[in-house]
Amino acid sequence: MGNNIYGYIRKGKLKKIMKIFESKENGFVNSRNEEGYPLIHLAVEFKQTSILEYFLQIKDIDINITGPRNLSALCLAVQKGSVKVCKCLIKGKADVNFRTSKGYNALHILCEQEKPEPALVELLIKHGINKDAQTRTGLTPIHIAAINGHLHILRILAEKKADISKKDFLGMTPFHYACHSNMLSLVKFFLDHDIDTNTKDNTGSTPLHLMCSKNSPLVNVQLLLSKGADINIADNDGFVPLMRAVVHRSNQMIEILLEHKCELNFGKMSCKQFLKQHGVFSSDHPVYRAYRKQKKKNRNKKESEQISNKTKEKATETTKEKKKENGKKVVEKKKIKKPKNFDNKPTKLHPTASPLRFDTVENFFQEKKKENNKNKENPKKDISSKNVKINNKSSLKNQQNIEKKERKQKKGKKDKKEKK
Numbered sequence: 001m002g003n004n005i006y007g008y009i010r011k012g013k014l015k016k017i018m019k020i021f022e023s024k025e026n027g028f029v030n031s032r033n034e035e036g037y038p039l040i041h042l043a044v045e046f047k048q049t050s051i052l053e054y055f056l057q058i059k060d061i062d063i064n065i066t067g068p069r070n071l072s073a074l075c076l077a078v079q080k081g082s083v084k085v086c087k088c089l090i091k092g093k094a095d096v097n098f099r100t101s102k103g104y105n106a107l108h109i110l111c112e113q114e115k116p117e118p119a120l121v122e123l124l125i126k127h128g129i130n131k132d133a134q135t136r137t138g139l140t141p142i143h144i145a146a147i148n149g150h151l152h153i154l155r156i157l158a159e160k161k162a163d164i165s166k167k168d169f170l171g172m173t174p175f176h177y178a179c180h181s182n183m184l185s186l187v188k189f190f191l192d193h194d195i196d197t198n199t200k201d202n203t204g205s206t207p208l209h210l211m212c213s214k215n216s217p218l219v220n221v222q223l224l225l226s227k228g229a230d231i232n233i234a235d236n237d238g239f240v241p242l243m244r245a246v247v248h249r250s251n252q253m254i255e256i257l258l259e260h261k262c263e264l265n266f267g268k269m270s271c272k273q274f275l276k277q278h279g280v281f282s283s284d285h286p287v288y289r290a291y292r293k294q295k296k297k298n299r300n301k302k303e304s305e306q307i308s309n310k311t312k313e314k315a316t317e318t319t320k321e322k323k324k325e326n327g328k329k330v331v332e333k334k335k336i337k338k339p340k341n342f343d344n345k346p347t348k349l350h351p352t353a354s355p356l357r358f359d360t361v362e363n364f365f366q367e368k369k370k371e372n373n374k375n376k377e378n379p380k381k382d383i384s385s386k387n388v389k390i391n392n393k394s395s396l397k398n399q400q401n402i403e404k405k406e407r408k409q410k411k412g413k414k415d416k417k418e419k420k
Contacts, residue, residue, distance in 0.1 A: 006033055009042045014050050021058075029061045036068040044077050049088050056092040063094045071109075072098045078106045078124075081117045086124075096129045103135035111144040111153055121156045131162040138168030146174040149183050164193055171202035179207040179224070182216050187223060197229040204235035212244035212253055221256055231262045238267045246287060247278050254286050264291045 008016045021028065032038050037045070040061065043052040055061055064072045074094040077085040090096065099105055107129050110116045125131055132140050142162055145153040154174075158164055165173050175195045178186035191197070198206050205213075208229045211221050225231065234240050242262050245253040264287070266274040271291040275281035281288070 005039070006042065009039065009048060009051055010046050012046070012048045012051065014054060017051060018054065026060050029055055029058045030065060038062075038065045038067060038073075040065065040073050041067045041076055044073050044080065044082075044085055044089075047080065047082050047085055049084050052085065052088055056088070063089065063092050064098055070101045074098060075100065075104075075106050075109050078110045078120055079113065081113065081115070081120065083117060083119050083123065086120060090123070090127050096124060096127050097133070099133075103133075103137075105129060105133050107131060107141040108133070108135060108139070108144055111141045111148065111150060114148075116145075116150055116153055118152055118156055121153060122160075125160050131157060131160060132166060134166075134168070138170070140166050140168075140174070142166070142174045143168055143172075143177060146177040146186060147181065149181055149186060151183075151185050151189060154186070154189055158189075158193060164190065165195060165199070167201075171200065173199055173201075175199070176201060176205075176207055176210060179216065179220070180210050180214055182214065182220065184217065184220055184223070187220050191223065191227050197224060197227050198233060200233075200235070204237070206230070206233055206235075206241075208233075208241045209235055209239070209244055212241045212250065212257075213248055215248060215250045215253065218252055218256060221253065225256075225260055231257060231260050232265070240265065242287070243274070246275065246280060249280060251286060258286060258290050264294055 005017060005020055008020075029039055033042065040052065040055050040063070043055060056063065064074075066072055067076065071079070072095065074086065074089045074096065075098065077089055097105055100109075107121070107124050110120055110124070134140055140163065142154060142157050142164055143166075145157065154164075165175070167173055173195070175187075175190040176199075178190055197208075200206055206229065208221070208224055208231070210216075211224065231242075232240055239247075240262070242254065242257045242264075243266065245257060264271060269277070271288055272281060275285060275288060283289075
């Protein structure tokens, strides 16, 4: 193919191109220039829609023919950002889901551009492009948009229900790449869409690990922590975010992690050994200072726990002793038996008691105890005491007889009165 047709396409001279095609054989439309570009690609390159429409009317044209960079005409049109040319090719039935040798489709290529056209995203999705298609490395269009910081493209894809949490073959989500890019607007976008803040890649790294490795802006880290990022989660090597911050010598990042009370856990190594291994040990290092403070707190806690345990043990022992003492007292009280009607109140006299000597039952028993004690001391006096009892009994009988006689006399007098 001569240089004439190449110049005519660039200048948009459709009539001269038509005259050339009249004298050419079938299949000429798929021929290439010296650099390997097909005619249809040259029309797309210079955005000559009228010439492109003429080429598409030719029966033998291969609309998906690739150029030197393994791109189709539609991929090239997307790369150029021409909505008109893309519409023309889609009308001519270009393959919207065409893939390059690296697995890129037109949407991947669009997200790679410095200033992607939002209208093209909607056009491609409208005509059935796979918005979650993965490249050979597992990247989706959202991954590429996040890597390049295209927030407006991300919003359109999210509205069209593209998968914003899909992982590539390294296990990284678009949110991982957003955190790695240090762009606050991207981080906010994914957090507003309820993304998992603790999702891990194949190395076990979370977005917080990446931020600590990258010395990200402190605002991004604080925002991520406020949304529930795990500050003590370890990667496959056992590294927590604090260890990553120490390795990359980010003192500001270390201060934020310490403020959020991260664990000072360095695996099998001590704090001092870890800091020495990475050449950052000093007595004034913020991590080492925090480590010493924590040790003191732990000691104080143990001592206070020991003291409290001892006091609890003593308290339980004293309560047990008190219970035992109370139990003994109860048993002693149960053994002591009080006599019936022992209420310090005047009651009926005991039949053996002399009414002249005893006013209450209690006085009677007290007197009787005294007599028994005297008998024990002086056993000879037992006989006399018996005589006293007998005399008391006889006196009671005489008194009772006298009372009976008096009663009979009174009854006799009453009966006489009633007869009269």
